[in-house]
Amino acid sequence: MESELPDIYCPFTQRSNPHVEHTREHLGAWTRRTGLIHRESARQRFQQADFAAFVGMVHPTANSEHLDLAADWFVWLFLVDDQLDDGHLGRSPERVRDVVERMRSVVGSTNAGPRPEADAPAALVALADLWERTIPRASPHWRARFSWHLMTYLTTATGWEAGNRAEGVVPSEATYIAKRRHTGAIHVCMDLIEIVAGVEAPESVHNDARFITALEASCNVVCWANDVYSYEKEQVLGEIHNLVHLVRHHRGYGKHQALEHVCAEIATETRRFLTAEAELLGLYPELAGLLVPYLDGMRSWMRGNLDWSRQTPRYNPADVSQYAEPGAYLEESVLGVAAGNTGLHAGDGR
Numbered sequence: 001m002e003s004e005l006p007d008i009y010c011p012f013t014q015r016s017n018p019h020v021e022h023t024r025e026h027l028g029a030w031t032r033r034t035g036l037i038h039r040e041s042a043r044q045r046f047q048q049a050d051f052a053a054f055v056g057m058v059h060p061t062a063n064s065e066h067l068d069l070a071a072d073w074f075v076w077l078f079l080v081d082d083q084l085d086d087g088h089l090g091r092s093p094e095r096v097r098d099v100v101e102r103m104r105s106v107v108g109s110t111n112a113g114p115r116p117e118a119d120a121p122a123a124l125v126a127l128a129d130l131w132e133r134t135i136p137r138a139s140p141h142w143r144a145r146f147s148w149h150l151m152t153y154l155t156t157a158t159g160w161e162a163g164n165r166a167e168g169v170v171p172s173e174a175t176y177i178a179k180r181r182h183t184g185a186i187h188v189c190m191d192l193i194e195i196v197a198g199v200e201a202p203e204s205v206h207n208d209a210r211f212i213t214a215l216e217a218s219c220n221v222v223c224w225a226n227d228v229y230s231y232e233k234e235q236v237l238g239e240i241h242n243l244v245h246l247v248r249h250h251r252g253y254g255k256h257q258a259l260e261h262v263c264a265e266i267a268t269e270t271r272r273f274l275t276a277e278a279e280l281l282g283l284y285p286e287l288a289g290l291l292v293p294y295l296d297g298m299r300s301w302m303r304g305n306l307d308w309s310r311q312t313p314r315y316n317p318a319d320v321s322q323y324a325e326p327g328a329y330l331e332e333s334v335l336g337v338a339a340g341n342t343g344l345h346a347g348d349g350r
Contacts (some may be wrong), residue, residue: 006260009267010227011274012303015060016053024052026068027075034129035122036079049314051075057304058189059196059297065194072130073192075183079311080123081157098153099124101283106131110140136313137195141203149187156182161241173246177220183241184226186219193297199290210280218298222305224266228259229309270302290345 028047031037037046055071062070064153099121106127116124135143161183164171171179181187194200205211227243234242240249247258277295284291309315 006263006305008228009270010262010303010306011270012299012304015057015300017056017060017062017067018220019062019064020052020056022064023067023071024050027052027071030068030126031075034126036075036126046075049078049312051078054304054308054312056264057096057307058301060300061296061306062196066198069133070192070196071131072126073134074189076123076126076130077153077188080154081185083106083123097158098261100158101152103127103154104147104151107143107150110135110143116163134195137198139161139200142191142194142200145206146188149182149191150185152182153188154184159239163238166238170240170249171246173243173250176243176246180223180241180243181219184219184223185298186222187215190215190219190298190301193294193301194220197297199293201290202296204288205284205287205291208280210276210283214273214276214280214295214298217269217276218302221266221302222270224269225302225306225309228262228266231259233315254269273298273302293330 031046037043051074052071055067055074059067059070080341102116102120102124106124109131118130138146156179160179163169201211224243231242235245239245244255244258244262247253247261248255250257251261253261280291282293283289
């Protein structure tokens with residue numbers, strides 16, 4: 001499919017982390033220990049995606065410990081997302097409401113709470129482990145912001161997206177763009193830059209208009225590039241939550257015109273990021289020690305997401321059969337709710 005796509009403007013250097021192989025081994029052990037992956041079919045699909053390579057592209061300068069932690073968060077998000085997107089849970093928000101509230105109690109705590117009970121859903125067990133390993137590195141402001149972003153992702157995916165599917169609602173482009181940064185959990189991932197880079201941006205930075213612009217633009221680039229690469233797969237499976245699809249639906253564009261339009265918008269957002277980045281660094285030279293690694297993390301996200309999307313079989317429309325029977329790879333123990341294989345649909349591309 002890549003040869004058919006318009007070029008996506010990305011002026012950032014391609015990089016990878018030297019600790020990827022260690023993280024690959026760590027992920028295999030961690031997903032077994034937390035119970036996120038049991039069956040061989042699910043394990044094969046997980047290994048094919050190669051999330052260790054993804055996190056290595058996104059965090060090329062992280063040390064081994066931080067890379068492992070970021071990779072665990074990535075995998076948790078992807079596997080929960082599969083549960084909500086690829087089975088009928090994505091049309092039944094009431095069926096996952098309880099486990100979502102239990103997740104809220106985990107990330108709402110200021111320290112590591114009691115371990116989940118033995119029969120708790122694997123996603124809850126894994127989340128408790130992640131939270132316990134993450135919060136020692138985090139300020140109260142970071143914990144509050146991260147928790148809000150994580151819960152907004154979960155409630156938007158289980159509420160807004162699921163409601164649209166159930167009711168046949170096609171969102172406007174503007175509404176979708178605003179929601180997409182949450183359904184893709186990209187704010188959650190961008191928050192992790194502070195943990196991985198070992199920096200703490202004060203609230204004054206997070207509230208600065210230029211920082212907000214840089215963050216929003218980089219999030220849009222990641223999400224929309226994902227929509228471009230997952231478009232063919234999602235068309236086969238009838239998913240409406242994709243910017244290319246919505247551009248075609250609302251503007252009446254053909255496929256190639258819609259792809260070119262979205263790629264042009266990605267270029268615009270990339271340039272918007274570069275302008276905001278230059279303004280930030282020029283205005284706050286005394287904060288370069290935290291702004292440079294933070295902004296570099298945004299750059300790496302835009303570059304790494306594009307590189308991984310080009311190589312992972314996860315978005316290969318020629319292999320769409322891997323998504324046609326979610327019962328073959330969805331683990332019911334992840335959310336503790338039978339995901340089933342009825343009412344099938346694709347997700348938001350992740």
